[in-house]
Amino acid sequence: MTIPLEDGFYMPGEFEPHRGCVMIWPVRPGSWPHGAREAQRTFVKIACAIARSETVWMLAAPEQEYAVREAFAEENVGGGEAAEKAVSMQAAEKAVSMQDAENAVSGQDAEKAVSGQNSENACCGQNSDAGVFGIACAPNIYLLPIETDDAWARDIGPTCVVRKTGGRLDFETGACVGRAGRGRTESGEQGTAFECRPESACEVRGIDWNFNAWGGTVDGLYAHWEKDNQAAAAICRALEMDCYDARHFVLEGGAIHSDGEGTVLVTEACLLSPGRNPRLTKSQIEETLKNYLGAQKIIWLPRGIWNDETNEHVDNVCAFVRPGEVVLAWTDDKSDPQWDLSNASLRTLEQETDARGRKFIIHKLPVPAQPVCITEEELAGFVFEEGEDTREAGERLAASYVNFYISNGAVIVPQFGDKNDAPAVRILAGLFPEREIIPIYARPVIVGGGNIHCITQQIPCGTVSSGREQKPETRRMEETYEKRDNSYSTDAMQHSGF
Numbered sequence: 306m307t308i309p310l311e312d313g314f315y316m317p318g319e320f321e322p323h324r325g326c327v328m329i330w331p332v333r334p335g336s337w338p339h340g341a342r343e344a345q346r347t348f349v350k351i352a353c354a355i356a357r358s359e360t361v362w363m364l365a366a367p368e369q370e371y372a373v374r375e376a377f378a379e380e381n382v383g384g385g386e387a388a389e390k391a392v393s394m395q396a397a398e399k400a401v402s403m404q405d406a407e408n409a410v411s412g413q414d415a416e417k418a419v420s421g422q423n424s425e426n427a428c429c430g431q432n433s434d435a436g437v438f439g440i441a442c443a444p445n446i447y448l449l450p451i452e453t454d455d456a457w458a459r460d461i462g463p464t465c466v467v468r469k470t471g472g473r474l475d476f477e478t479g480a481c482v483g484r485a486g487r488g489r490t491e492s493g494e495q496g497t498a499f500e501c502r503p504e505s506a507c508e509v510r511g512i513d514w515n516f517n518a519w520g521g522t523v524d525g526l527y528a529h530w531e532k533d534n535q536a537a538a539a540i541c542r543a544l545e546m547d548c549y550d551a552r553h554f555v556l557e558g559g560a561i562h563s564d565g566e567g568t569v570l571v572t573e574a575c576l577l578s579p580g581r582n583p584r585l586t587k588s589q590i591e592e593t594l595k596n597y598l599g600a601q602k603i604i605w606l607p608r609g610i611w612n613d614e615t616n617e618h619v620d621n622v623c624a625f626v627r628p629g630e631v632v633l634a635w636t637d638d639k640s641d642p643q644w645d646l647s648n649a650s651l652r653t654l655e656q657e658t659d660a661r662g663r664k665f666i667i668h669k670l671p672v673p674a675q676p677v678c679i680t681e682e683e684l685a686g687f688v689f690e691e692g693e694d695t696r697e698a699g700e701r702l703a704a705s706y707v708n709f710y711i712s713n714g715a716v717i718v719p720q721f722g723d724k725n726d727a728p729a730v731r732i733l734a735g736l737f738p739e740r741e742i743i744p745i746y747a748r749p750v751i752v753g754g755g756n757i758h759c760i761t762q763q764i765p766c767g768t769v770s771s772g773r774e775q776k777p778e779t780r781r782m783e784e785t786y787e788k789r790d791n792s793y794s795t796d797a798m799q800h801s802g803f
Contacts, residue, residue, distance in 0.1 A: 308596045309549060314466035314510060315599025318565030318625055319711045322766040324509070325360030326712065327540055328352055329760070330373050331456040332366075335527065335693045336753040338686025343749035345372075348456070349380045351710075351717055351750075351757055354743045356445035358714030362438065362544070364536070366452040370440070377443035438544055449543050454533040457755060459620065460519075460557035462762035463511030463537040463548060466599060470507055470768075509767035511541040511548040512597055514556040519615050520580025521555070526614060526754070528692025546769050554593050555581045559618035559759055561594070564628040567601035567660030569594060572609045574617035581616075601660040606653050608646040610634060610672070613703035614694065620758050621705045623650060626668070626736045629659055634707045635669035643672055670706050670732055673723040677704035683752055708756035709733065710763075715740050719747035719756045 309315065328348065331337045337344040352361045365373045439447030453461060516534045518525035534552075541548035562570040575581070576590055585593070591603045609617025622634045633650060636643045654665045679700045689695050706729035709718040716737050720726045726744065734742045750756050 309466045309510070309512065310596045310599050313468045313599075314508075315468075315567070316464065316466050316561070316563040316565070316569070317765050318563055318628065319763055320625070320627060321565055323359045323713050324764045324766050325362060326355050326710070327458045327462045327762045327764065328355075328361060328363050329453050329456040329458045329461075329536075330363055330365035330369055331753065331760075332369060333455045334688035335690055335695075336455055336687075337749075338683050338752065340686075344456075344753060345376055346380075347745065347747060347749040348760065349376050350745055351747075351760070352377075352446055353380060353443065354715060354717050354745060355710065355712045355761070356443065358712050359445070361446045362449050362540075363442070363446060364449050364451040364453060364458070364540070367450045370448060370450060373448055374440070374442040377446060380443070449540075451536060451539045451543060452532050453536050454518075454527065454530050456753070457533075457557075457559075457759050458762040459559045459755075459759045460615075461516050461533040461536045462558060463513060463541050463546070464556075464558050464561070464598070465509055465511050465546075465763070465765050466549075466597075467507040467509050467765050467767050507765070507767040509546060509765050509769060511537060511546045512551050513537040513541070513548050514554060514558075515552040516557065517555055517580065519557065520578065523580030524578070524616070525580060526694040527690065544764065544769075546764075549597065551597055554597075557615065557618065558762055559615060559620040559755070561598065562619050562624050563598060563600070564625045564659060566628045567599075568604060568625075568628070569598055569600040569602070570604050570606060570619050570623055570625070570631070572606045572617050572619045572622070574608050575615065575619070576605075578616040604653070604657050604659075607649040610703040610705050611642040611646055612701050614754055617646075618759075621703055621708050621756075622647070623654075624707050624709070624758075628661075629663040630666040630668070630736075632668045632670040632707055632732075632736065634672050634705045636672050641672075668732065668736060670729055671725045672706070673704050673721045674725045675723055676701045677721050677723075677748070677751055678702065679752065702751050702754070704751050705756070706733075708758040710757050710761045711737075711740070715743045717743045717745060717757050719750065720744045721748055721751070722746065 328351070331341045331344040331348055334341070348363075352363060355361050363373060439449040442448050455461075514537065516530060516537075518527050518530040518533070520526070538548055556576075560571060560575050571594070573587075577587060582590060587605075594600055594603055606619060606623060609615075609619060609622040613621055615621075623631050625631055631654065633647060633654065634643070635647050635651075638644060651667065654667050658664055679696050679698055679702065681698045684696055684698045687696060704719075704721055706718055706725070709716050716733055718730060718733055720730075730742050730744050745757070747756055750760060
């Protein structure tokens with residue numbers, strides 16, 4: 306069995322071009338109160354915002370398929386204010402109708418529902434390859450029948466690595482070979498280059514880590530995570546990506562952040578926690594990260610966000626905006642427990658250099674001025690299973706504006722109804738001038754324990770490593786869905802490691 310480093314693969318930066326994004330439909334009653342209604346509406350808005358510039362695959366259990374399609378139809382075809390904010394009116398008019406979706410499921414007009422006119426209507430002129438990989442339920446959004454235990458795509462989905470195979474950046478023609486930047490869209494207007502042309506850029510593979518619900522029997526958040534632990538391989542199989550088997554090592558996607566040039570950020574609080582890899586030393590953990598992420602240097606921040614139940618994932622406290630440049634969650638309030646944690650990370654960043662010897666440019670991004678806490682009403686809506694971590698009214702949640710997602714054309718940033726919402730948006734607008742900043746009220750997500758970055762996992766542009774280009778094939782949609790109970794089932798999914 307080989308490893309990514311030996312094969313020339315490495316983890317790109319999130320700001321580099323994507324093939325698409327994976328999300329998971331929220332239903333778990335111990336995470337999403339009151340039947341997950343508010344969470345589901347918020348997930349739809351986030352997915353639609355991302356789909357403006359890249360494909361979104363929404364995972365859901367088979368019994369949830371109709372509810373997912375209905376939710377997106379209501380958001381995109383209903384013409385409401387939320388739909389106008391999340392998706393352009395032009396895209397909304399082109400949304401797949403419920404009848405089209407039903408026909409696709411039953412095998413009627415399947416090719417029409419996932420190719421031809423509907424593929425051409427994909428957001429921002431992107432050449433979507435998703436049609437055969439799921440059922441179209443909104444512009445550039447496709448449903449994959451993969452069952453999980455919860456909806457944290459960042460942590461249970463595959464971490465993707467790439468290997469450059471040639472090609473060059475050509476933003477004048479809209480190509481997405483390399484980092485995102487300014488160029489001409491298909492309409493000829495000046496803007497972010499959205500179209501993904503992977504054939505000559507790089508190869509892409511996934512990594513399947515061991516997932517144990519953020520701590521296993523030591524301090525995991527629920528007792529059964531078997532479906533979650535099979536999701537990464539299932540996603541790779543569904544998207545026809547080869548997958549490295551790294552199930553000897555416990556890691557979540559939110560525990561790592563890469564600059565795409567050999568530097569990876571982590572926190573000691575998370576990676577050295579006793580529920581992850583207690584038999585490994587810090588140097589052994591670092592060596593594993595380098596081997597699988599193709600990294601040259603690991604930056605160990607001491608802490609994350611206070612009271613973060615993931616043992617303080619790095620993606621909630623610090624993120625790369627480009628190589629050599631990061632945002633750091635910050636507070637000037639010395640009475641806030643976050644002050645000590647953020648200052649410890651600041652001192653580390655100021656003393657370190659990245660893999661190329663550059664000093665970090667550090668931008669402070671404020672945390673919400675008022676702590677975001679669980680209310681009595683929210684608490685009453687949870688239904689916890691035996692062995693699941695419970696909540697308390699007044700419990701402070703790990704709210705952070707750093708928990709944003711960088712899509713091909715935008716930065717989707719959480720909002721909390723706080724006075725620091727607007728300043729956070731302004732700061733990010735200055736850091737991402739080539740992208741639209743899309744603020745979305747995300748309290749229904751933080752109530753579940755994470756936020757926008759936690760519920761998304763990017764799939765980089767490129768060709769699958771077997772040489773199959775990532776574009777629609779000729780097989781019909783019903784052939785894909787006939788495999789629902791076998792090749793796409795997480796219970797039956799086998800690893801395609803090397």
